[in-house]
Every structure is written in structure tokens, then in C-alpha cells.
Amino acid sequence: MSIKVTATALQEVKIVEPDVFGDGFGCSFEAFNARDFADRVAGGVEFVQDNHSVCAGGVLRGLHYQIQHPQGKLVRVVVGDVFDVAVDIRLxxxxxxxxxxxxxxxxNYLQLWAPPGFAHGFVVLSRSAELLCKTTDYWFPELERSILWSDPGIGIDWQIDFMPILASRDETGKRLYEAECFP
Structure with missing residues (x-):
């Protein structure tokens, strides 16, 4: 796997871009290679679950995390366009x-690596989107928490000019100062 790894303003969060090989008939790329991921992005990471999300345009999911069994997430989009966000919630x-x-x-084939200790969310900018997410721990619904997507204390610029479509758990997310956070 030949990848380009770009640092973000948050040291542990990385953008991963694979080399894409194409011709007039299509393209091919390695979406994930454990050895290269360990060497170039985050060593000691083991993925245990793959999630596939299908969402309509305008849907915003997040900001989600698990207070115990925190999940690192490697996210990529296979249909559509999203704005993907990671928030550091380690006190x-x-x-x-x-x-x-x-x-x-x-x-663009880009992937976002959000390690354990970060809340994650996204908003769909296209008519629909499908996301694939590799996680480092299993899903425990009773441990899942949600931080309010519009918390002014965080001030995320979602790059949208519309009111997003929200699930009830995202409408009722807590502000960061009220949320359970990691040590």
C-alpha cells in the first residue's frame, strides 16, 4: 500500500490518502493495509469491526463516542460527499x-483516522452518502454518548447553510462541559 499521510491541527488525527491507479476503464487502490497503517499512521491498532452507514442528503450524525471501550475510527466515503469531524474530548x-x-x-478517496478519545460526526453534503468505518472496539449501545453537534463551546464550522436532519439522540446531545469525557 502506498499512502500519503497528512497531519491535521490535532496531532493524533490523520488524513490518509491512498495511491490510486487508473486508466481509461476505471481505477484500483488498496483501501487498507495493516502493515502500512501501523508504520505510517498509528502503530498497535487492531480493527475489530467494519460499519457501513447509508444516509440521505442533509443528515448530520454525531458527535458520537463510547465512554468505555473507546473506538478509534478509520472513515472513508464510497458514495457521495461528507464533511467529517473529530473532536478531542480527552480532559x-x-x-x-x-x-x-x-x-x-x-x-477524493481520502480517509480520516480519529483515534480513541475523540468524538466523531459527519454531515452529508450530497444527495446521499455511504460511509465505511473501521473501528478498534466493538459497539456497546449502552456506552454510547453524544455531544451536541452545534455546541458553541466547540464552535464547529460544519460548512453548511441549511439546518441538518438530526436523529433524536443527536438533537439531545450534551454540551461538552456537561458530557462525560476521557481522562
Whole structure:
């Protein structure tokens, strides 16, 4: 796997871009290679679950995390376009409460690595989108938490000019100062 790894404003969050090989008939690329991921992005990471999300345009999911069994997430889009966000929710981190965002699309092949200790969310910018997410721990619904997507204390610029479509758990997310966070 030949990848380009780009640092973000949050040291542990990375943008991963594979080499795409194409011709007039299509293209091919390695979406994931454990050895290269360990060497270039995050060593000691083991993925245990793959999630596939299908969402309509305008849907915003997040900001989600698990307070125990935290999940690192490697996210990519296979249909459509999203703005993907990671927020540092580790109280001991100098970047606590800071966020980064990146456009992920089926056309740009970019992936976002959000390690354990970060809340994650995305908004769909196209008519629909499908995302694939590799996680480092299993899903435990009873441990899942949600931070309010529009928390002014975080100040995420979602790069949208519309009111997003929200699930009830995202409408009722807690503000960061009220949320359970990591040490």
C-alpha cells in the first residue's frame, strides 16, 4: 500500500490518502493495509469491526463516542460527499475541545483516522452518502454518548447553510462541559 499521510491541527488525527491507479476503464487502490497503517499512521491498532452507514442528503450524525471501550475510527466515503469531524474530548489533552474537519468523498478517496478519545460526526453534503468505518472496539449501545453537534463551546464550522436532519439522540446531545469525557 502506498499512502500519503497528512497531519491535521490535532496531532493524533490523520488524513490518509491512498495511491490510486487508473486508466481509461476505471481505477484500483488498496483501501487498507495493516502493515502500512501501523508504520505510517498509528502503530498497535487492531480493527475489530467494519460499519457501513447509508444516509440521505442533509443528515448530520454525531458527535458520537463510547465512554468505555473507546473506538478509534478509520472513515472513508464510497458514495457521495461528507464533511467529517473529530473532536478531542480527552480532559488531559492540550487540544481538549478542539476539532478538525475534512471533506471525504467517493471522488477524493481520502480517509480520516480519529483515534480513541475523540468524538466523531459527519454531515452529508450530497444527495446521499455511504460511509465505511473501521473501528478498534466493538459497539456497546449502552456506552454510547453524544455531544451536541452545534455546541458553541466547540464552535464547529460544519460548512453548511441549511439546518441538518438530526436523529433524536443527536438533537439531545450534551454540551461538552456537561458530557462525560476521557481522562
Amino acid at each position: 488531559s489533552s492540550p487540544s481538549f475541545g478542539k476539532w478538525v474537519g475534512v471533506h471525504l468523498s467517493a471522488e
